[in-house]
Amino acid sequence: MKTRKSYEDIVYDRYSAAKAVLPSLPQETGYRGGCKVCWKTYATEEQAKVASLHAIAEAIYNADLGYDFGFCSPGSIDKVVDGYEVCFP
Numbered sequence: 001m002k003t004r005k006s007y008e009d010i011v012y013d014r015y016s017a018a019k020a021v022l023p024s025l026p027q028e029t030g031y032r033g034g035c036k037v038c039w040k041t042y043a044t045e046e047q048a049k050v051a052s053l054h055a056i057a058e059a060i061y062n063a064d065l066g067y068d069f070g071f072c073s074p075g076s077i078d079k080v081v082d083g084y085e086v087c088f089p
Contacts, residue, residue: 008065015061025054029083037072039085048077048084055088062089 005013028051030041042048052075059074067089074089 011061011064014064015057018057018060019054022053022057023050026050030085032085034072036068036070036089037074038088039078040088041080041083041085043083045077045084048086051086051088052077055086059089 026042026047028040029043032039032041040051042051056075059069063069069089072087074087076087078085078087
């Protein structure tokens, strides 16, 4: 008899498949932590766009598990003094 996968396993499989096709996550130049999300700073807009894709994939994974981000928007990119800031779950 086949064993059924748990919902968490199915969600993780989807997350792993999405992460596998993304370019590697660039190294951030800064970090700010919050209660429900954090913000990572990247030197260039191109790095921030790649990081945004990773943040969105993580947000979908966490949201599928029932996580709430409050008023924050994972994957959003903001121009700051020292580069570009990306919101991560």
